[in-house]
Amino acid sequence: MSVLIFLIIYYILLSISLYKLFEKAGEESWKALVPGYNFVVWCKIVGRSSLWALWLLVPIVNIFILVGLCVDMVRSFGKYDFTSAALAVIYAPIPFFQIGLNKDSKYLGPTLKLEQAYAEQIKEAETSNDKLALTRLAQENPYKKSAGREWIEAVVFAVFAAAFIRMFLIEAYVIPTPSMESSLLVGDFLFVSKAHYGIRTPMTVLQFPLIHNTLPYLGSESYLKNPKLPYRRLPAIEKIKHNAPVVFNYPEGDSVYVTPARNYSYYDVKRAKSQSQFRGYKLRTRPIDKKDHYIKRCIGLPGDKLEIKDGQVYIDEKVAENPTNIQFSYVVRIADGVAFNEQKFVDLGINQQDILNNQKSAAKLFHLNSKQVEKLKAMTGISVERYSPAPRPNSIFPHDDKNFGSWTVDNYGPINIPAKGQKMVITPNNLALYQRIISVYEGNQLEVRNGRIYINGEQTSEYTFKQDYFWMMGDNRHNSEDSRFWGFVPEDHIVGKPLFIWFSTANGSILNGINWGRMFTSANKM
Numbered sequence: 001m002s003v004l005i006f007l008i009i010y011y012i013l014l015s016i017s018l019y020k021l022f023e024k025a026g027e028e029s030w031k032a033l034v035p036g037y038n039f040v041v042w043c044k045i046v047g048r049s050s051l052w053a054l055w056l057l058v059p060i061v062n063i064f065i066l067v068g069l070c071v072d073m074v075r076s077f078g079k080y081d082f083t084s085a086a087l088a089v090i091y092a093p094i095p096f097f098q099i100g101l102n103k104d105s106k107y108l109g110p111t112l113k114l115e116q117a118y119a120e121q122i123k124e125a126e127t128s129n130d131k132l133a134l135t136r137l138a139q140e141n142p143y144k145k146s147a148g149r150e151w152i153e154a155v156v157f158a159v160f161a162a163a164f165i166r167m168f169l170i171e172a173y174v175i176p177t178p179s180m181e182s183s184l185l186v187g188d189f190l191f192v193s194k195a196h197y198g199i200r201t202p203m204t205v206l207q208f209p210l211i212h213n214t215l216p217y218l219g220s221e222s223y224l225k226n227p228k229l230p231y232r233r234l235p236a237i238e239k240i241k242h243n244a245p246v247v248f249n250y251p252e253g254d255s256v257y258v259t260p261a262r263n264y265s266y267y268d269v270k271r272a273k274s275q276s277q278f279r280g281y282k283l284r285t286r287p288i289d290k291k292d293h294y295i296k297r298c299i300g301l302p303g304d305k306l307e308i309k310d311g312q313v314y315i316d317e318k319v320a321e322n323p324t325n326i327q328f329s330y331v332v333r334i335a336d337g338v339a340f341n342e343q344k345f346v347d348l349g350i351n352q353q354d355i356l357n358n359q360k361s362a363a364k365l366f367h368l369n370s371k372q373v374e375k376l377k378a379m380t381g382i383s384v385e386r387y388s389p390a391p392r393p394n395s396i397f398p399h400d401d402k403n404f405g406s407w408t409v410d411n412y413g414p415i416n417i418p419a420k421g422q423k424m425v426i427t428p429n430n431l432a433l434y435q436r437i438i439s440v441y442e443g444n445q446l447e448v449r450n451g452r453i454y455i456n457g458e459q460t461s462e463y464t465f466k467q468d469y470f471w472m473m474g475d476n477r478h479n480s481e482d483s484r485f486w487g488f489v490p491e492d493h494i495v496g497k498p499l500f501i502w503f504s505t506a507n508g509s510i511l512n513g514i515n516w517g518r519m520f521t522s523a524n525k526m
């Protein structure tokens with residue numbers, strides 16, 4: 001709301017500041033106060049076609065158009081200095097009022113046409129080899145900029161353009177963990193499209209450009225929480241489909257402890273057996289668009305019924321398609337007396353991070369895909385056995401051992417994934433599944449008193465969801481922190497679609513070499 005008020009005040013002041021400028025430019029002053037029409041006249045004053053004003057109706061593009069018109073306006077009144085141009089970009093009503101109230105400020109004409117005419121004079125002098133005219137034109141050139149100013153403007157524009165592209169269109173992203181092995185590897189650098197699933201307009205307004213949430217070296221947050229904008233999403237190019245890899249904001253990332261090793265959510269810490277390791281770290285609260293980025297595969301869509309049996313996902317009671325290189329944990333034993341070269345693991349594409357046990361142990365726990373399992377089994381003196389993770393108290397979403405204590409990462413559900421507008425029966429027995437949606441993601445006051453559920457003070461036994469939700473899982477099924485641990489991903493947390501891998505380092509470090517064969521390959525592998 002504060003940003004909306006700011007924009008309204010800005011527009012009112014802008015229109016009033018144009019009043020005197022229109023008069024000085026030979027236009028009737030009242031035109032400055034007519035919404036829409038004032039921009040048409042503005043275009044005429046600076047030398048642009050009146051149709052140029054139509055670009056102001058195009059979201060995002062209109063930012064650049066308005067900035068250009070503001071700079072053109074001050075230049076049309078002979079204000080060619082850097083300060084006037086900067087003020088026109090930062091807050092146009094200031095220089096507009098200064099020009100309008102200054103009796104000595106005069107309208108010179110449409111700057112674009114004047115600049116074009118001056119450039120033609122220079123060209124004519126060059127063609128006729130009139131050195132005297134060239135010297136005079138160069139000395140009197142009001143449009144000439146110093147080298148320092150050229151550099152400053154180039155840098156500012158480059159940063160602004162890069163920040164704009166990153167904010168609205170495409171962002172670079174690196175795979176930090178092996179949760180998507182072996183489809184996406186640690187050290188893969190991706191380009192992520194923010195347009196495919198609908199551009200999410202910024203919610204955090206004031207932020208350091210090109211930085212997501214933490215300033216390098218300083219370690220502090222890179223943004224201000226206020227002012228802020230409500231969630232909005234432009235129309236999508238395509239809908240999220242089953243098994244599509246998706247980049248999203250970590251749902252439990254609203255409150256985190258940032259440590260040198262990794263970030264831990266408040267809820268991770270609360271459920272941890274020992275909390276001493278987090279002493280000295282300040283709890284940080286973050287808005288939706290500043291939560292950490294995760295990438296997983298969308299396994300369940302809004303309205304789906306999902307269940308996992310012995311590691312196999314079922315959607316609406318039908319076997320779901322598995323990624324080609326889906327991984328599980330296996331116990332690999334090397335018989336006594338069998339010489340085994342560790343290089344063979346590398347040759348099989350087994351990442352160092354896939355080896356979970358001490359290298360000196362005869363029994364090792366690996367994350368492997370089916371092809372790797374077959375090749376290991378074919379080797380003499382090696383046995384491979386599927387590993388089944390045991391239940392861990394209170395570790396599996398929804399963290400309610402009383403009602404869901406038998407669930408594991410391999411045997412999970414059934415669970416219904418909420419869709420926007422869907423009405424669902426809620427009881428004290430299943431409330432744990434949806435209480436975070438109701439209270440946190442959708443902003444309701446939720447209470448349970450005497451076995452009865454109250455939402456916003458009213459007793460109820462059902463709830464209608466306000467947005468779509470998704471179920472995300474990693475391809476490395478036994479080594480992925482995903483929806484099985486923190487639940488549903490709200491639609492307003494969706495960031496974008498991975499496009500392709502533009503760079504890749506071995507095991508996440510350039511020191512280990514470059515995966516040349518992965519560069520410029522699709523990030524949408526199954």
